[in-house]
Amino acid sequence: MSIKEKLSKEFIIFDGAMGTMLQLKGLGKDALPETYNITRPEVITNIHKEYLEAGADVITANTFGANLLKFSKEELKNIIDGAIYCAEKAREGFKNKYIALDIGPLGRLLAPFGDLSFDEAYNIFAETIRIANDRTDLIIIETMNDSYETKAAVLAAKEVSSLPVFVSNVYDENEKLMTGADAKAMITLLEGLGADAIGLNCSLGPDKMLDILPAFAKYSSTPILIMPNAGLPKVVNGKTVFDVTPDDFAKAMEKAGDMGATVIGGCCGTNPEYIRKISEILKEKTPKAIEKKKHTLVSSYTYAVEWGSSPVLIGERINPTGKSRVKEAFRDNDLSFILSEGIYQQKAGADMLDVNCGLPEISEAEVLYNTVKALQGVTDLPLVIDTADAKALEKALRIYNGKPLINSVNGKQESMDAVFPLAKKYGAAVVALTLDEKGIPETAEGRIKIAERIISEAAKYGIDKKDIIVDALTMAISADKNAAKITLDTIKGVTELGVNTVLGVSNVSFGLPSRDRVNAEFFALAIGAGLKGAIMNPHSSLMMNAAENPDFSSYETFAEDIIEKVMNEENTGSAVCAKSDSLTLKEAIENGLTEKSKELAKSALVDTEPLELVKSEIIPALDKVGEGFEKGTIYLPSLLMSAEAAKAAFYEVKAKMNETGSKATNGRRLVIATVKGDIHDIGKNIVKLLLENYGYEVIDLGKDVAPETIVEAAIENDVKVVLLSALMTTTVVSMENTIKALKKSAPHIKTMVGGAVLTDEYAKMIEADFYAKDAMQSVRLCDEYFDTIN
Amino acid sequence: MIKKIEVPFSELSINKAEALRYAGVKGEADEKLLKLYNKAFELLSENVKPRAVYKCVDISYTDDAVVIDGVEIKSIGLKKFLKGSTGCSLLAATAGIEADRLITRYSMVEPSLALMIDALSAATVEALCNKLCYGCFEVEEQRRFSPGYSDFPLSYQKFIISALSAELNIGVTLTNSLMLAPSKSVTAIVPLKGCFELEH
Numbered sequence: 001m002s003i004k005e006k007l008s009k010e011f012i013i014f015d016g017a018m019g020t021m022l023q024l025k026g027l028g029k030d031a032l033p034e035t036y037n038i039t040r041p042e043v044i045t046n047i048h049k050e051y052l053e054a055g056a057d058v059i060t061a062n063t064f065g066a067n068l069l070k071f072s073k074e075e076l077k078n079i080i081d082g083a084i085y086c087a088e089k090a091r092e093g094f095k096n097k098y099i100a101l102d103i104g105p106l107g108r109l110l111a112p113f114g115d116l117s118f119d120e121a122y123n124i125f126a127e128t129i130r131i132a133n134d135r136t137d138l139i140i141i142e143t144m145n146d147s148y149e150t151k152a153a154v155l156a157a158k159e160v161s162s163l164p165v166f167v168s169n170v171y172d173e174n175e176k177l178m179t180g181a182d183a184k185a186m187i188t189l190l191e192g193l194g195a196d197a198i199g200l201n202c203s204l205g206p207d208k209m210l211d212i213l214p215a216f217a218k219y220s221s222t223p224i225l226i227m228p229n230a231g232l233p234k235v236v237n238g239k240t241v242f243d244v245t246p247d248d249f250a251k252a253m254e255k256a257g258d259m260g261a262t263v264i265g266g267c268c269g270t271n272p273e274y275i276r277k278i279s280e281i282l283k284e285k286t287p288k289a290i291e292k293k294k295h296t297l298v299s300s301y302t303y304a305v306e307w308g309s310s311p312v313l314i315g316e317r318i319n320p321t322g323k324s325r326v327k328e329a330f331r332d333n334d335l336s337f338i339l340s341e342g343i344y345q346q347k348a349g350a351d352m353l354d355v356n357c358g359l360p361e362i363s364e365a366e367v368l369y370n371t372v373k374a375l376q377g378v379t380d381l382p383l384v385i386d387t388a389d390a391k392a393l394e395k396a397l398r399i400y401n402g403k404p405l406i407n408s409v410n411g412k413q414e415s416m417d418a419v420f421p422l423a424k425k426y427g428a429a430v431v432a433l434t435l436d437e438k439g440i441p442e443t444a445e446g447r448i449k450i451a452e453r454i455i456s457e458a459a460k461y462g463i464d465k466k467d468i469i470v471d472a473l474t475m476a477i478s479a480d481k482n483a484a485k486i487t488l489d490t491i492k493g494v495t496e497l498g499v500n501t502v503l504g505v506s507n508v509s510f511g512l513p514s515r516d517r518v519n520a521e522f523f524a525l526a527i528g529a530g531l532k533g534a535i536m537n538p539h540s541s542l543m544m545n546a547a548e549n550p551d552f553s554s555y556e557t558f559a560e561d562i563i564e565k566v567m568n569e570e571n572t573g574s575a576v577c578a579k580s581d582s583l584t585l586k587e588a589i590e591n592g593l594t595e596k597s598k599e600l601a602k603s604a605l606v607d608t609e610p611l612e613l614v615k616s617e618i619i620p621a622l623d624k625v626g627e628g629f630e631k632g633t634i635y636l637p638s639l640l641m642s643a644e645a646a647k648a649a650f651y652e653v654k655a656k657m658n659e660t661g662s663k664a665t666n667g668r669r670l671v672i673a674t675v676k677g678d679i680h681d682i683g684k685n686i687v688k689l690l691l692e693n694y695g696y697e698v699i700d701l702g703k704d705v706a707p708e709t710i711v712e713a714a715i716e717n718d719v720k721v722v723l724l725s726a727l728m729t730t731t732v733v734s735m736e737n738t739i740k741a742l743k744k745s746a747p748h749i750k751t752m753v754g755g756a757v758l759t760d761e762y763a764k765m766i767e768a769d770f771y772a773k774d775a776m777q778s779v780r781l782c783d784e785y786f787d788t789i790n
Numbered sequence: 791m792i793k794k795i796e797v798p799f800s801e802l803s804i805n806k807a808e809a810l811r812y813a814g815v816k817g818e819a820d821e822k823l824l825k826l827y828n829k830a831f832e833l834l835s836e837n838v839k840p841r842a843v844y845k846c847v848d849i850s851y852t853d854d855a856v857v858i859d860g861v862e863i864k865s866i867g868l869k870k871f872l873k874g875s876t877g878c879s880l881l882a883a884t885a886g887i888e889a890d891r892l893i894t895r896y897s898m899v900e901p902s903l904a905l906m907i908d909a910l911s912a913a914t915v916e917a918l919c920n921k922l923c924y925g926c927f928e929v930e931e932q933r934r935f936s937p938g939y940s941d942f943p944l945s946y947q948k949f950i951i952s953a954l955s956a957e958l959n960i961g962v963t964l965t966n967s968l969m970l971a972p973s974k975s976v977t978a979i980v981p982l983k984g985c986f987e988l989e990h
Binding site: 107108113114115116143146172173174178179180202203234235339340343377378380591635636637638640641643644678679682685686689728730731734 | 791792796813814815816817819820822823826839886887888890891893894895897898899900901902904905906908944957958960961963964965966967968969971972973
């Protein structure tokens, strides 16, 4: 019987701890435990044997830490070969016993908060699995305390091997992974990726783990795995012992079985005695069958969003269509603007964020990838990957940390052929547009038929209908008064199919005045008709209000009624008076009042030239605060508050100048970066903010940036100065390397350095042209330098 | 034996003056700055989970080195600091990845707040170490020595992290350039009167 067959019929008993057993035998303190596969194979084989004799069905090969971070490629091969040899040797003479390749965590934090990239992590896992070459019966990925690293490991296992993959995470007392994911989020992610069993091990004793198990029982359609520690360690007579006895442990595991777990074993502190007791109890019993669950779930790296009850609000703002500022940001690679849009939408109440980078003049695959990667560093909202480009889609799906929603597939065969394989592989839910080769049907029946076709095509790929969210398509009622009714009827019909629905709402008001109001009223009706989510503007209070107040009344004459209402109102329209205020823009900036500054700038720009406003109000305010900072009367946080207020004012200035087609920058361009190896960028961000306020065009390359990337960007953008930041002595070396590389390839470019460990002396030593002791000084130095060369 | 501990943010005595100083406030903080501080404080108290892991080990001495848990460390500064203690606690403490996430997030929309969160997170780790020194190890609050101090090489972060399995226990890891990740983390050696098992 294969392990997969057994999984659906019987309990599967795993072995207990390897490390604990090695310690008992006086080993493991002075060497990596995996080396015993070569130096003391008989010890490893005997431990496996003891577990098999105790009743374990599966033994875990001694490869927990076998990876390229700890061993050279050659050592790694010997260690994995040794581990498999030991396990096979132990299995001789037994029947129906299985060997698992063990994959443990790498002990490094993934980017953006650590320096190991997702791809590097993937490659390290892939190499271990490649060497093992399917010589075991299954792969177990375990003791993982980060969702992203878990995803890298599972992807590697799925792509390199064809074996069943069991996945187990470490939860803490707060019932979360170290990096924040709860059980529901992990179930969502791992089921999407197609794990064969999922669950939890290590860190907690059996009782606490039983508290987390109900979440698995409720949401998982995949067999559940549990491997607790033998309680908490304590020291008795100078020896570490665990406080749960084998009998109590086994009783708790019996309960776990009753609650729905089918794969059961032990972690730290357990030994063959624990496994014997579990085996004695569970061998007589049959596990509960796992039911297929119907929840529609998407997730981020901390939590899952469930579709079906109150409408899921998807922020629509990260999309260049019709938004000139977003367009400009994508074109100029100004990620910080895009990220701010994401954060503001979350603040406004969005549940998910749509990410669309479709612009003909940019490489969508690259920009979407960078945007998704950066967004998940600043917001934990689940993302909607919105693209029609299959390459861009795959690239983004791969590095997304969770289960995303794809926007979109449609009824065209070509679209389904492209999207479904990717949705299946990366475990995404999909928005399905009710249109096909013949266009958008003009009847609800036509659209419902397409929805049905999409659902049955998805089933061919093993995608359940719970992962299809149908977009009933909103059309402008100004063009066709019947459009709203067709959409709402479609929602009703699709809902009867047992499928969730979504709409991009704002199309409905195209061509009408008071669009926001039309949208909101339509939205309320759509929710009344069964709509489960919308792609919308969370900054609209009318829309947010509608989301909470569904309208269940008849919608037969919605279009006629609302058109009449808003047309009438427009004719009688009321004028809005500008509020007067005694505060000047200069004062607002000096006092760091962001909202006020934005407001005042906006009203001043009605009758003041943008450049005049910059010269007479914004720059004098910045100068005054800057001087105060230099004198020590104003402190850094206050300087920044003023800088933020100035930035808000500049935002309005820029918008005004865009209208007239002029440029808001001073034509002085800079490249800024935190050097390779350094993952701290708060200082760099502060410098950037101030420079931008003074009109500089700052190309921000981010943190942990390789010298060659900096050189390339500096040359490509034809900048005069490159600013480099480093926090620690260990990374000043890469600062020096970057300066050397720049001097070699582009000797005309000046370098300016700053950061916690730097001093004037240090800067000279590494041959930097300028040293700025703080953000304000970097502005002064840039001003001086550019003045001399202009 | 390795012990790990999670201390609620609310139970830490955070030194406000120190946190403000870290943020660059060199004199008295005005109302605007205090408001910013309170905002940062609230965000951290809602989000961070300060954690620490520690283990008591023996110390012996050779002519020019200190031997901690069987590992020889050549550092005159450390030797002087230990003043002949025969035991010490290896310690790793962190404000966790949540602090880094908040800093990154607010860097985008409100850098002044990001700066304050950054400073307050650093003060949080300090407060956590102080609490352990005072509460668990029964030594003076500041009595600890970290890799990177004086001639104690930064590379010994690795020794402390792996002796404590800090990656698994509290999620503290090292980057290739020997930086701690999450960034608001500390490793240290705390000299004890002897090596004994600590309870808290």
